[in-house]
Amino acid sequence: MQTQTIATQPIEGQKPGTSGLRKKTRVFMGPHYLENYVQAIFDGIGGVAGKSLVLGGDGRYFNDRAAQVILRMAAASGAARLIVGQGALLSTPAASHLIRSRGTDGGLILSASHNPGGPEADFGLKYNTPNGGPAPEGVTDRIFAATRTITEYRILEAQDVDLSTPGEARLGEMVVEVVDPVADYAALMETLFDFDAIAAMFARGFTLRFDAMHAVTGPYAKAILETRLGAAPGSVINAVPLPDFGQGHPDPNPIWAKPLVDLMLGESAPDFGAASDGDGDRNMILGRGIYVTPSDSLALLAAQAHLAPGYAGGLKGVARSMPTSGAVDRVAAALGIDCYETPTGWKFFGNLLDAGRATLCGEESAGTGSDHVREKDGLWAVLLWLNILAATGKPVKALMEDHCAQYGRNYYRRHDYEDVEADRANALYDALRAKLSALPGQSFGPLMVKTADEFSYDDPVDGSHSAAQGLRIGFAGGSRVVFRLSGTGTVGATIRVYLERVETDPARLTLDPATALADVAAAAEAIAGIKAHTGREAPDVIT
Numbered sequence: 001m002q003t004q005t006i007a008t009q010p011i012e013g014q015k016p017g018t019s020g021l022r023k024k025t026r027v028f029m030g031p032h033y034l035e036n037y038v039q040a041i042f043d044g045i046g047g048v049a050g051k052s053l054v055l056g057g058d059g060r061y062f063n064d065r066a067a068q069v070i071l072r073m074a075a076a077s078g079a080a081r082l083i084v085g086q087g088a089l090l091s092t093p094a095a096s097h098l099i100r101s102r103g104t105d106g107g108l109i110l111s112a113s114h115n116p117g118g119p120e121a122d123f124g125l126k127y128n129t130p131n132g133g134p135a136p137e138g139v140t141d142r143i144f145a146a147t148r149t150i151t152e153y154r155i156l157e158a159q160d161v162d163l164s165t166p167g168e169a170r171l172g173e174m175v176v177e178v179v180d181p182v183a184d185y186a187a188l189m190e191t192l193f194d195f196d197a198i199a200a201m202f203a204r205g206f207t208l209r210f211d212a213m214h215a216v217t218g219p220y221a222k223a224i225l226e227t228r229l230g231a232a233p234g235s236v237i238n239a240v241p242l243p244d245f246g247q248g249h250p251d252p253n254p255i256w257a258k259p260l261v262d263l264m265l266g267e268s269a270p271d272f273g274a275a276s277d278g279d280g281d282r283n284m285i286l287g288r289g290i291y292v293t294p295s296d297s298l299a300l301l302a303a304q305a306h307l308a309p310g311y312a313g314g315l316k317g318v319a320r321s322m323p324t325s326g327a328v329d330r331v332a333a334a335l336g337i338d339c340y341e342t343p344t345g346w347k348f349f350g351n352l353l354d355a356g357r358a359t360l361c362g363e364e365s366a367g368t369g370s371d372h373v374r375e376k377d378g379l380w381a382v383l384l385w386l387n388i389l390a391a392t393g394k395p396v397k398a399l400m401e402d403h404c405a406q407y408g409r410n411y412y413r414r415h416d417y418e419d420v421e422a423d424r425a426n427a428l429y430d431a432l433r434a435k436l437s438a439l440p441g442q443s444f445g446p447l448m449v450k451t452a453d454e455f456s457y458d459d460p461v462d463g464s465h466s467a468a469q470g471l472r473i474g475f476a477g478g479s480r481v482v483f484r485l486s487g488t489g490t491v492g493a494t495i496r497v498y499l500e501r502v503e504t505d506p507a508r509l510t511l512d513p514a515t516a517l518a519d520v521a522a523a524a525e526a527i528a529g530i531k532a533h534t535g536r537e538a539p540d541v542i543t
């Protein structure tokens with residue numbers, strides 16, 4: 001087998017975003033595009049000679065081909081061992097766990113998360129560091145710098161490696177170890193949760209619907225929920241990963257998982273409903289007659305995690321991304337533990353988890369996780385909920401009502417304006433930033449602005465500074481609106497507007513969220529002029 005050195009030149013725009021590099025699949029499939037980026041990752045992390053890496057992805061279109069290219073490039077650059085999920089599949093949390101449990105030098109995950117898949121849809125690639133977490137900005141900056149100076153890449157001339165069965169093979173000097181993508185992850189879950197109590201709950205007739213959305217969590221959910229825990233066969237639906245996710249949008253929210261929401265809010269709802277995204281790190285939680293917002297889910301899990309064996313000793317602290325609601329803050333205050341507010345993106349939790357400062361973390365975008373891995377973890381969140389339901393014997397709705405009665409309620413919604421012309425989105429954002437300092441003291445309807453600033457973050461562990469992480473406007477009484485531009489899109493710009501209102505009056509804990517947030521939404525429009533800037537009458541997606 002021969003190593004080829006291919007001359008190339010920098011390709012514009014290979015800048016990793018909130019979570020790795022995401023582009024249209026056809027862009028990734030273009031000449032040298034994937035190869036340039038993979039070589040830049042290798043160069044950005046100081047080469048891969050003698051190193052071991054984990055490799056897998058969410059099974060979307062081009063996943064299999066990209067995996068073969070990466071294997072040949074790793075072999076050509078002298079990697080010692082690549083641990084690959086069977087069929088080149090690994091959920092993001094399972095990949096994180098493998099990197100940690102096998103002590104590798106990191107891993108490459110092929111995924112564009114919840115973005116659609118297919119030749120006309122999206123593809124992505126991210127590098128995770130040896131702690132199992134997404135590369136921090138220092139590393140992604142080096143990778144990006146390498147994409148701008150690249151002149152050649154190395155690749156082995158070889159046939160495809162058979163990834164269809166577990167076992168070891170050689171590619172040149174490199175060992176390719178194909179592993180069952182589910183086994184190690186399922187074993188980890190068993191150490192955290194009371195599987196016997198959950199199984200007993202299913203044996204008593206507890207009913208579940210888990211929508212894997214034709215994405216990577218299907219095999220994990222089948223193996224754990226149905227086979228191991230005894231949920232009725234068929235409880236896990238859309239369980240076979242498809243390259244185009246069944247032409248769906250594998251994003252577990254009330255828009256894209258509407259059939260599940262309709263089922264859970266309807267007459268014949270099972271006891272518990274959940275869904276996960278393309279690469280298995282997001283989750284959506286529902287009970288009979290109730291949708292639990294991700295921010296509320298984080299708060300409830302923080303309050304009740306001690307009921308699961310893995311968290312019986314209590315939590316060291318909690319962390320949430322800045323736009324995530326403050327519901328978990330009040331739980332942390334009651335527990336007497338620290339609550340950290342980080343920029344958007346899981347990579348900002350890594351240091352807190354590594355340093356033992358936080359045990360649970362969460363984002364409003366359906367991400368929840370703990371220190372068991374260094375990624376958010378959809379199925380983990382489902383299992384923690386099931387453990388809490390088994391331990392308390394209460395339905396989801398009653399648990400949430402009790403929680404709100406004790407801590408109050410943070411009404412919360414996110415309005416997304418998608419595929420806005422980048423110039424228009426930037427104009428809105430820049431104009432808003434420019435007027436922030438003049439806002440305090442001004443009133444918009446019944447709301448008076450108390451604080452307005454651009455969020456920046458000083459990492460308490462390594463001292464790194466992250467500027468320009470979103471514009472936030474706080475009103476007297478605790479309501480809030482946050483504006484951000486998405487860092488994961490592949491076309492145009494997405495403006496995210498996060499609305500929040502805190503309510504502690506027992507008589508007002510069961511309002512419709514849209515009604516509860518109407519004043520905050522009106523203030524957001526009055527302050528930012530969203531309609532005028534975007535030409536849109538309403539958001540494209542509300543979650």
Ligand code: G1P
Nearest residue numbers: 018019345346363365486487488
């Ligand atoms: C979005 C979410 C963010 C999440 C990221 C990756 O990023 O808002 O919370 O960490 O996807 O799943 P955004 O598009 O807002 O930059």
Ligand code: ZN
Nearest residue numbers: 113114279281
């Ligand atoms: Zn994801």
